[in-house]
Every structure is written in C-alpha cells, then in structure tokens.
Amino acid sequence: MVRKETAWGYFFIAPMMIGFAVFMLYPFVYSFYLSLTSSDGIVAPKFIGFDNYAKLLKDTTFLRSLRVTLYFTLVTVPVGAALSLLAAMLLNIKMRFVTWYRTAFFLPVITSMVAIATVWKWLYNTDYGLINSIFAALGLYEPPWLASAKWALPSIMIMSIWKGIGFNMVIFLAGLQGISPSLYESAKIDGAGAFRRFTNITFPLLRHTTVFVVIMSIISSFQVFDQVYVMTQGGPAKSTSVVVYYIYQNAFQFFQQGYASAMAYVLFAIIFIVTLLQTRLAKNKDVDG
Amino acid sequence: MKKFGVGLAVIVLLAGLLSGCSKGEVTGNPDTAGGKQTVIRMAVSGSEQEKQLRYETANLFMKEHPDIKIEWVDIGTERYQKTLTLISGGNAPDILYINEWTVPLAKRDVLLPLDDYINKDPDFNLGEFYPSVIDAYKVDGKLYGIPQEISPYVIFYNKDLFDKANLPYPKDNWTEEQFLETASKLTDPANKRYGYLYENFGAPLDGFLTRNNVELYADPANTHLDSPEALETLTMLKKMVVDDHVSPSPSEQQAAGQGSDAQFRNQQVAMISSGMWYLPTFKKDPLPFKWDVVRMPAKQNQQTKVGALSWSISKSTKHPEAAWEVLKFFVGAEGMKIVAKYNMALPASSNAEANQLILDSAFPENVKAFVDSAPDVRMTEFMNGRYSEISDAVKEIVDRMMLGQLTPEQARQELIAKVNEKSS
Amino acid sequence: MDIKQENRAGKPRRKILKAVLLHIVMVILSFLMITPFLWMVSTSLKNMNEMYAIPPIWIPREVMWSNYRYMFESAPWLLYFFNTVKVTGLVVVGQLVVCSMAAFAFSRLRFPGRDALFFMLLGTMMIPYHVTMIPTFQILRRLGWLDTHQALIVPALSAAFGVFLLRQFFMTLPRELEQAAMIDGCGYPRIFLNVILPNAKPALTTLAIFTFMGTWNDFLGPLIYLNSDHLKTLTLGLATFQGVYTNQWNYMMAGALIVSLPILIVYMFAQRYFVQGIVMSGLKE
Structure with a gap:
C-alpha cells in the first residue's frame, strides 16, 4: 500500500519537478555560485569564497536597506493580511451588486503600477494633493509624505497595502467558500455572536489559507521592488532604498553581479528562516493534526 | 533512493542539454558564401519616434547595400538589464546601443576596437567629430564607439513669464550670477511658481560643478573637490534650492511626480535645463506660451553636459566588416542628416550639411544654442568605468545636503571620501 | 425561540437599514479602490496641456477620443x-x-x-x-x-x-x-x-x-x-x-x-x- 502511494506521489509531482529542475534549480544554484565570485556579469567569474558576504557586513548601504525592508515587511504583512481578510468577509456577505464591489477591490491589482504611482503621487502631493487637503480641512497634521526622508517609506507602505488588499482578498474569498454555511447557522442557534463565530469557525477553518497569505506576503514584501522603482528610486536620501532595489542597482548598473547574488542569498536566508518559523507556529496551533 | 535516481536522471539530462548544444549557434546566420545576405543584428531602443528614425536610416542603408540585412533587437525600456543579459547570455547583437556604457564594456573586453576599420576606410572621416565627444569612447587610446547623436543641455525658458516679470530675454553669453538673479526674479511663492527647476542628479548637478572646474568623474587626484570652487558651487546650489528656494527641492520634485517637461508646460517653473529630446513633443503638442532656449550660463567656462547615443560593435560578431559598414552609414553624412531631420538631437559630428538642417528648422528660434554648445560638451562621466555607482552615491550626499542634514562643507568632505572609496 | 420571534418582528426595517448602511460603506470603499483607475480613464482622454495642469483636472474640457485612435494606429x-x-x-x-x-x-x-x-x-x-x-x-x-x-x-x-x-x-x-x-x-x-x-x-x-x-x-x-x-x-x-x-x-x-x-x-x-x-x-x- 505504502509503496503504491509513494509511486503515485512521484508520478503526480513529476511534471512539476522536471520543469523545476530545468528552469529553476540551475539558476538557483548558479546564482549561489556567483555569490562566491567577483562576477561583474560579463567577464568569466573569479572564485573569491565568502568575500562578498564579509563585505556585505560592512556595507552600510546594504545594512540600511535591510532595515528599511524589515520595517516595510513588519508593517505591511500583518496590516495587509488583516485588512484583506476583513474585505473578504465583507464581500462574502450575500448582497446585491457584490460582483461589482468585488471587482472594484480587485481593480488596484490589475491596474498598472505606473498608473497607480502617478495617482498616488498626486494624492500625496503636499501643495494640492487630495489627502492633505482633507487633513487640512479636519485640522490634522499634514505629513510631508514622499518629500521627507521620514515619511517616504510609510507613504509607500500605505500604497502597497492598498494595492495588495484585492489580491489577498480573492484568496480569502476562495477560502471562505470552503466553509459550510450550516456551521454558522448552528452556531447562531447556539447563541454565538459575530465575534465568537469568527474566532470559533472562520479563523480556524481559514488556517491553511491564512498560512498561504501570510507566507506569500512575507516573501513578496521582503522582495518589494516595483513600487520603489516607480515611485521614489530609493530616495529621498536612500530612505526608501529596499534590498531588492540595491540588488537591482548592483546587478544591472554597477556591474556587481556576484555581490548582488550574495545579497540575494542573505535575503533568501532571512525569508527562509522566517517562513520556517511561521510554518512551525502554524503547526503548533494545529489541533486536529 | 528512487527520488535520487530521478533527480540524477534529470540533472544528467540538464547537463546534456547545456553542453550538447553549445556548437549550434541559435541566432547566428550562415555566412554569405552563396551571395546570400549577411544579417546584422542591431540593438534599438527608445520612443516610437526614435525607432522610426533608426528604421528609416536602416532602410536607406539596405537599399544601398542589398547584401546586408539589418535585424532589430529591441532592448526596450530596461536597456541595461536586457543588454547585460544578452551579453552575458552569449547572445549579444552585432551592433550595440550602449552610450554611457561604452567604456565599462570596453574595459570588460566585449567590444571591438574600431581604429583599424577607421584607418583603412578612406570614406570615413573621424576628424568631423568633436574631439571632446570622441574622447569619451576611448580606452587606452583605442576607440570603442562612435556617437550618432548628442544633445547638449541648454536652458529652456518661458518667454511669457519673462515678459510678465519685465525681464529681458537671456543671451547666450550670460553668466551664472545673471542666471541666479533672473531665477530669483521669476520666482513667485504666492503662486507656487519657481524661477528654475534644478534636478539633483547626473547632468544638471555635474554641469554646475564642471562649469566651475570641478570634475566629479575625473580620476580622484583631478576632481578638484578640495578646491574653494567646489565649496562655492555646493553652497550656491544649496542657497538656490533651500535658502532662496527659487527651485523646488529634490524631494518636492520627487513628490510632485512630474518630469521637467510637465512642470515647464504647466508653468510651475519658468526655466528648465534639458537636451533636445523635448523638441518633438513640444512640436506635436505645442506649449501654451511663447518659449525659447539659451545656452547654459557661464561660470569659469561654459561647458555643458550631454545626452549621447553611440554605436559599438560586439567583439563576438561573426561579421565585423559588415557591421562596420552599417555603423559607418549610421554615423556618416546620411545618418546624420536623418538625425537632423527628426530634430530630436544634434548630429554628433560637425557635418555642416546636417547641422545646417538643424539651424534651418528654426525650432525653437534660438536652436543655434544647441549647435553652439556642441564643441563645449564635457563628457568626463563617460570615461569613468564606475560612473553609475559614483553618481548614485553623489546623489545621496547632495540629497542629504538639500534636506538640511549636511552643510555644504560636510557634503564636500563626504563627496571626497566617497569618490576616493569608489575609485579605489 | 424568542430571539427568532424578535427577529421576525423587527426584520424588515432593521434589515433594510443594515443593507443600506452596508451599501454605503461598500460604495465608499469601492470608490477608494477605483480612484486610480478613474484617473487613468481621465488621463487617457486629455491633451498634453491638460494632462499636466495644476491643480489636476478630472474631466477634460476637450475630450480627446483621438488618443485612442492614435494608440490603436501606433x-x-x-x-x-x-x-x-x-x-x-x-x-x-x-x-x-x-x-x-x-x-x-x-x-x-x-x-x-x-x-x-x-x-x-x-x-x-x-x-x-x-x-x-x-x-x-x-x-x-x-x-x-x-x-x-x-x-x-x-x-x-x-x-x-x-x-x-x-x-x-x-x-x-x-x-x-x-x-x-x-x-x-x-x-x-x-x-x-x-x-x-x-x-x-x-x-x-x-x-x-x-x-x-x-x-x-x-x-x-x-x-x-x-x-x-x-x-x-x-x-x-x-x-x-x-x-x-x-x-x-x-x-x-x-x-x-x-x-x-x-x-x-x-x-x-x-x-x-x-x-x-x-x-x-x-x-x-
């Protein structure tokens, strides 16, 4: 019996693993090799051991970009996931026009980043932007947003969360479809309130979906690039220079492919460890095995 | 165990694929033996209009040379990524479009030196090119690229706003002092209008330093960053942007999210500095006011920075002779005339006929300012193999000065340290 | 049992009120999400001068349908x-x-x-x-x-x-x-x-x-x-x-x-x- 299951297991993963071996494993291994060389992306790479990694520990620009990225991830992942779940639950209510609302929430996901960036720059504008005119009308503090080294990163975070809600919302929505409505009905009869229904039914049953959303968000937040590339190019004064932006610069502008690869592997190690911890945590909470 | 077997099989297969095909060049073309056409793969990039210009030149060339066919390799908007990937992937086009990357790539031995072709070609006259431009494509005395277009930075100014402020229009021989005074008179804080748009990176920043004899990209001993002039220019920039605020600050520009063409068009700024690349758009969608151009204001000299387009031949090309024919045509009289016709850059050579076409266009009125600037272009940054890295560090330091985190003197010290560190 | 009864009595009005509230919230949120998209629509119908106008213009004075024609022909x-x-x-x-x-x-x-x-x-x-x-x-x-x-x-x-x-x-x-x-x-x-x-x-x-x-x-x-x-x-x-x-x-x-x-x-x-x-x-x- 077991042997049959094993054989079928390999059979089912075979197409995936062949593609994986040809198109992903080699680039993955090769870029690790490059991280041990002085490759500039052109001349045959020279092996230099762990020199790139040693250099990284002293590279203040890299260390700062790591801090910026960490800060970005710590804020956007939990806030983004929570808001997406909330949006999914709202949009799972049976109501008229729900298809239209769902589409509205999904629009930021498909709208081009360039278009989004131009609009948000305008929203953030300190002279005539929409946000600060509202803040002014309410007598609130008007942040300098993208114009300041302190506020530029939060500005990008807010925009990223906004853009990401629709993506995760779709996944949560799909997850919610797997929960039988009869569970809620019997809970209602037992007198459970909305909050209790959420903590006792929705959240536990969405466990696997949440793990997916959180891990994917972690992976993509650590690799945030497009927003920075389009909106600030890492400025002002490097306050939004995230790791992947620095990797991009090193790989394609500074002729430092090897050094860029070393950074990529440091980033990889961090994401991998965080993901591992996250799955362990999720498993511990797992009651029914 | 079985898994390892499968894995091993896959890896062997993979290795077979990787080594097996190394001989069969995928995109290479059979040689011209039987009177067949030689295919030259040539990189192209830029806007629709820019590509049109290349296509027109190529068609003209192919009519004259039916034995050579030009095939385009579109490197698109992410030029660096694609070029580097093509080169390191072993699939470089025969003719590369690399501009400021010429020296870094030549140093990495992927470009063909052109001197032999030039020397034995009687119809090609390198003497027509401006020496300060040609030097930017040399490594150890050998030439690795020839420019087709240059576009010197000049000042674009809004005549209507000058009229409103009762200011005379600037003259080509104006000075930096006059420029600053003009900018300050054009500034109108109540209407959020600035006299000038100072962009804090690359050419505009380098330009002000160069005109005061400071060269960020010269070798470290010759930057003159420790001279009083360096401090003078940094102080001037900070005063202009921060204290007098006659230009939006770099972070304000970032936040505005509009390029200098947009801020010029909506009259938020009265003067911008730019090359000729805005002309086609300004012609197609006219600006809602009268405007003209004038040379950059003189300090100790009146040099200016430049946007340039150049062609190089890949060392891996199988048809160097044919590639040279193509390159020669693009940078020769015919190619230069087409450049002039499109009016989006200057011909990179002093070819009289082509430059006359530019002057005859009379768009804008003082288009002569571009032509007159050409002999004064200074391209030190092209000669520095680590230009992009240094300029990135420089931008950060000057950004911090503009944010008030550094005094001009501190900024200067950091610049000296950074330039030395990056050049070592 | 009496929960159900109460529900039945207050159902229509409370339910309608709830639905209206929900729709108001959803419309506001949807609006927040589609603003950039609307901006794209607006920009796509502008000429150069209006495109860069300060303060920004939402509805172009002259609607440039020709932008689409130009785009299609390009x-x-x-x-x-x-x-x-x-x-x-x-x-x-x-x-x-x-x-x-x-x-x-x-x-x-x-x-x-x-x-x-x-x-x-x-x-x-x-x-x-x-x-x-x-x-x-x-x-x-x-x-x-x-x-x-x-x-x-x-x-x-x-x-x-x-x-x-x-x-x-x-x-x-x-x-x-x-x-x-x-x-x-x-x-x-x-x-x-x-x-x-x-x-x-x-x-x-x-x-x-x-x-x-x-x-x-x-x-x-x-x-x-x-x-x-x-x-x-x-x-x-x-x-x-x-x-x-x-x-x-x-x-x-x-x-x-x-x-x-x-x-x-x-x-x-x-x-x-x-x-x-x-x-x-x-x-x-």
Whole structure:
C-alpha cells in the first residue's frame, strides 16, 4: 500500500519537478555560485569564497536597506493580511451588486503600477494633493509624505497595502467558500455572536489559507521592488532604498553581479528562516493534526 | 533512493542539454558564401519616434547595400538589464546601443576596437567629430564607439513669464550670477511658481560643478573637490534650492511626480535645463506660451553636459566588416542628416550639411544654442568605468545636503571620501 | 425561540437599514479602490496641456477620443493580442494541470522527501529574479528557445506559487472525502480527478485568475526573451509610448486601459465559480 502511494506521489509531482529542475534549480544554484565570485556579469567569474558576504557586513548601504525592508515587511504583512481578510468577509456577505464591489477591490491589482504611482503621487502631493487637503480641512497634521526622508517609506507602505488588499482578498474569498454555511447557522442557534463565530469557525477553518497569505506576503514584501522603482528610486536620501532595489542597482548598473547574488542569498536566508518559523507556529496551533 | 535516481536522471539530462548544444549557434546566420545576405543584428531602443528614425536610416542603408540585412533587437525600456543579459547570455547583437556604457564594456573586453576599420576606410572621416565627444569612447587610446547623436543641455525658458516679470530675454553669453538673479526674479511663492527647476542628479548637478572646474568623474587626484570652487558651487546650489528656494527641492520634485517637461508646460517653473529630446513633443503638442532656449550660463567656462547615443560593435560578431559598414552609414553624412531631420538631437559630428538642417528648422528660434554648445560638451562621466555607482552615491550626499542634514562643507568632505572609496 | 420571534418582528426595517448602511460603506470603499483607475480613464482622454495642469483636472474640457485612435494606429495590436492570448491561454491551462497534480501529491499523499521537495519549491520564490535572470536566459539559449513563445510558456508551467496555493486549499478538504472513494475502490488518479478537483473549484479559479493576470501583464519576460516584432505581446507594445526622457502618458494610459480590460472580464466571469464552490461543498455535508 505504502509503496503504491509513494509511486503515485512521484508520478503526480513529476511534471512539476522536471520543469523545476530545468528552469529553476540551475539558476538557483548558479546564482549561489556567483555569490562566491567577483562576477561583474560579463567577464568569466573569479572564485573569491565568502568575500562578498564579509563585505556585505560592512556595507552600510546594504545594512540600511535591510532595515528599511524589515520595517516595510513588519508593517505591511500583518496590516495587509488583516485588512484583506476583513474585505473578504465583507464581500462574502450575500448582497446585491457584490460582483461589482468585488471587482472594484480587485481593480488596484490589475491596474498598472505606473498608473497607480502617478495617482498616488498626486494624492500625496503636499501643495494640492487630495489627502492633505482633507487633513487640512479636519485640522490634522499634514505629513510631508514622499518629500521627507521620514515619511517616504510609510507613504509607500500605505500604497502597497492598498494595492495588495484585492489580491489577498480573492484568496480569502476562495477560502471562505470552503466553509459550510450550516456551521454558522448552528452556531447562531447556539447563541454565538459575530465575534465568537469568527474566532470559533472562520479563523480556524481559514488556517491553511491564512498560512498561504501570510507566507506569500512575507516573501513578496521582503522582495518589494516595483513600487520603489516607480515611485521614489530609493530616495529621498536612500530612505526608501529596499534590498531588492540595491540588488537591482548592483546587478544591472554597477556591474556587481556576484555581490548582488550574495545579497540575494542573505535575503533568501532571512525569508527562509522566517517562513520556517511561521510554518512551525502554524503547526503548533494545529489541533486536529 | 528512487527520488535520487530521478533527480540524477534529470540533472544528467540538464547537463546534456547545456553542453550538447553549445556548437549550434541559435541566432547566428550562415555566412554569405552563396551571395546570400549577411544579417546584422542591431540593438534599438527608445520612443516610437526614435525607432522610426533608426528604421528609416536602416532602410536607406539596405537599399544601398542589398547584401546586408539589418535585424532589430529591441532592448526596450530596461536597456541595461536586457543588454547585460544578452551579453552575458552569449547572445549579444552585432551592433550595440550602449552610450554611457561604452567604456565599462570596453574595459570588460566585449567590444571591438574600431581604429583599424577607421584607418583603412578612406570614406570615413573621424576628424568631423568633436574631439571632446570622441574622447569619451576611448580606452587606452583605442576607440570603442562612435556617437550618432548628442544633445547638449541648454536652458529652456518661458518667454511669457519673462515678459510678465519685465525681464529681458537671456543671451547666450550670460553668466551664472545673471542666471541666479533672473531665477530669483521669476520666482513667485504666492503662486507656487519657481524661477528654475534644478534636478539633483547626473547632468544638471555635474554641469554646475564642471562649469566651475570641478570634475566629479575625473580620476580622484583631478576632481578638484578640495578646491574653494567646489565649496562655492555646493553652497550656491544649496542657497538656490533651500535658502532662496527659487527651485523646488529634490524631494518636492520627487513628490510632485512630474518630469521637467510637465512642470515647464504647466508653468510651475519658468526655466528648465534639458537636451533636445523635448523638441518633438513640444512640436506635436505645442506649449501654451511663447518659449525659447539659451545656452547654459557661464561660470569659469561654459561647458555643458550631454545626452549621447553611440554605436559599438560586439567583439563576438561573426561579421565585423559588415557591421562596420552599417555603423559607418549610421554615423556618416546620411545618418546624420536623418538625425537632423527628426530634430530630436544634434548630429554628433560637425557635418555642416546636417547641422545646417538643424539651424534651418528654426525650432525653437534660438536652436543655434544647441549647435553652439556642441564643441563645449564635457563628457568626463563617460570615461569613468564606475560612473553609475559614483553618481548614485553623489546623489545621496547632495540629497542629504538639500534636506538640511549636511552643510555644504560636510557634503564636500563626504563627496571626497566617497569618490576616493569608489575609485579605489 | 424568542430571539427568532424578535427577529421576525423587527426584520424588515432593521434589515433594510443594515443593507443600506452596508451599501454605503461598500460604495465608499469601492470608490477608494477605483480612484486610480478613474484617473487613468481621465488621463487617457486629455491633451498634453491638460494632462499636466495644476491643480489636476478630472474631466477634460476637450475630450480627446483621438488618443485612442492614435494608440490603436501606433502598433499591430491585433497581432500582439493574439500572441498574448496564445501565451496566456497555454500557461493558464498548463499551470492548472501541472500545479494541481503536484499540489495533490504534496497535500494528500505521503512519500519520502515530500516536505523537503516542497520547501525547495518554496525556496525558489525567495530569490529575487534579478539574480536568476541571466542563468535562466542561458538555459533558454542552450535550448534554442530565445525569441520564441515557448520561452515564455514552458518555464512558467512549473510555478511554485501555484503549487503552494492549491496545496493549501487541498489541505482544507476533509479526509473523509477520499476515504469514502477508496472504499469504493478508486485509485489515486480517480480520487484526484473525481473527488479533489471538483471540490476545489474556487481554488482552481483563483489560480487561473492570478496566472492569467500575471502572464497577461508580464513585461520583463517578453522584454528579455523576445526580440522579433511579430512575437511581441501587448505589454511590449505599450512600452512604445515610453521614451528614455519623456513619457506619453495619455497614450500610455489609453493603451493600459485597453490591455487590462480582458483581465477584468475574465475576473468578473470567473467569480461565478466562487458561488458554485459553496453549492458543491454544501452538498457534501
């Protein structure tokens, strides 16, 4: 019996693993090799051991970009996931026009980043932007947003969360479809309130979906690039220079492919460890095995 | 165990694929033996209009040379990524479009030196090119690229706003002092209008330093960053942007999210500095006011920075002779005339006929300012193999000065340290 | 009992009030989400001078429908459209097959090395593409696939993202489903095809939407791997409005809107399967 299951297991993963071996494993291994060389992306790479990694520990620009990225991830992942779940639950209510609302929430996901960036720059504008005119009308503090080294990163975070809600919302929505409505009905009869229904039914049953959303968000937040590339190019004064932006610069502008690869592997190690911890945590909470 | 077997099989297969095909060049073309056409793969990039210009030149060339066919390799908007990937992937086009990357790539031995072709070609006259431009494509005395277009930075100014402020229009021989005074008179804080748009990176920043004899990209001993002039220019920039605020600050520009063409068009700024690349758009969608151009204001000299387009031949090309024919045509009289016709850059050579076409266009009125600037272009940054890295560090330091985190003197010290560190 | 009674008495008015409130909230939130999209529409209909006006203008004084005409005439869009449909269609179908098979094995079967292999797959998503682009390019060159559509299709089939997404959904399906099928004498292929897949429609739909969107919008892949004009996809066509120094925003926005329209249509159409999912799992109770 077991042997049959094993054989079928390999059979089912075979197409995936062949593609994986040809198109992903080699680039993955090769870029690790490059991280041990002085490759500039052109001349045959020279092996230099762990020199790139040693250099990284002293590279203040890299260390700062790591801090910026960490800060970005710590804020956007939990806030983004929570808001997406909330949006999914709202949009799972049976109501008229729900298809239209769902589409509205999904629009930021498909709208081009360039278009989004131009609009948000305008929203953030300190002279005539929409946000600060509202803040002014309410007598609130008007942040300098993208114009300041302190506020530029939060500005990008807010925009990223906004853009990401629709993506995760779709996944949560799909997850919610797997929960039988009869569970809620019997809970209602037992007198459970909305909050209790959420903590006792929705959240536990969405466990696997949440793990997916959180891990994917972690992976993509650590690799945030497009927003920075389009909106600030890492400025002002490097306050939004995230790791992947620095990797991009090193790989394609500074002729430092090897050094860029070393950074990529440091980033990889961090994401991998965080993901591992996250799955362990999720498993511990797992009651029914 | 079985898994390892499968894995091993896959890896062997993979290795077979990787080594097996190394001989069969995928995109290479059979040689011209039987009177067949030689295919030259040539990189192209830029806007629709820019590509049109290349296509027109190529068609003209192919009519004259039916034995050579030009095939385009579109490197698109992410030029660096694609070029580097093509080169390191072993699939470089025969003719590369690399501009400021010429020296870094030549140093990495992927470009063909052109001197032999030039020397034995009687119809090609390198003497027509401006020496300060040609030097930017040399490594150890050998030439690795020839420019087709240059576009010197000049000042674009809004005549209507000058009229409103009762200011005379600037003259080509104006000075930096006059420029600053003009900018300050054009500034109108109540209407959020600035006299000038100072962009804090690359050419505009380098330009002000160069005109005061400071060269960020010269070798470290010759930057003159420790001279009083360096401090003078940094102080001037900070005063202009921060204290007098006659230009939006770099972070304000970032936040505005509009390029200098947009801020010029909506009259938020009265003067911008730019090359000729805005002309086609300004012609197609006219600006809602009268405007003209004038040379950059003189300090100790009146040099200016430049946007340039150049062609190089890949060392891996199988048809160097044919590639040279193509390159020669693009940078020769015919190619230069087409450049002039499109009016989006200057011909990179002093070819009289082509430059006359530019002057005859009379768009804008003082288009002569571009032509007159050409002999004064200074391209030190092209000669520095680590230009992009240094300029990135420089931008950060000057950004911090503009944010008030550094005094001009501190900024200067950091610049000296950074330039030395990056050049070592 | 008396909760129900009270509900019945106060139902109509309270329910209506609740519904109205809900719709107000939803309309406000929706508006927040679609603003940039509306801005794109507005920009696509402006001339240069209004496009850069300060303060920004929402409704152009002169509506430039001609921007769309200009945009349509600027490139062989029909050809690009068919290229994009071909690539996207094959990637979506192929990825659904490859990823659902792998996800089935990773979530429902036990075999040695399963978790290690799965983590390896996950791991490949943690490396930024900037450092894997060149080696990938080298492989495609060795295969002779540069400047072909297969370069965009085949590597995209084995997507770690897809396996991960489907695996997580397959894990939520109750074990009893396949145990019942096993007792009926079904083998693994039958369980996969007749039990797991029909119950995972919302998940498969989700993956299809994301894959469709990702492939349709992919810019860097086509840019790096394709050179020839006749193979280009829509996103590459859009880049013609992007110069080195200037962007023609109005044409770009017009183009971007038209290009993203199919994604929107696919998304709205696909939502039907979200509802079907409820019905199916409801029946299984």
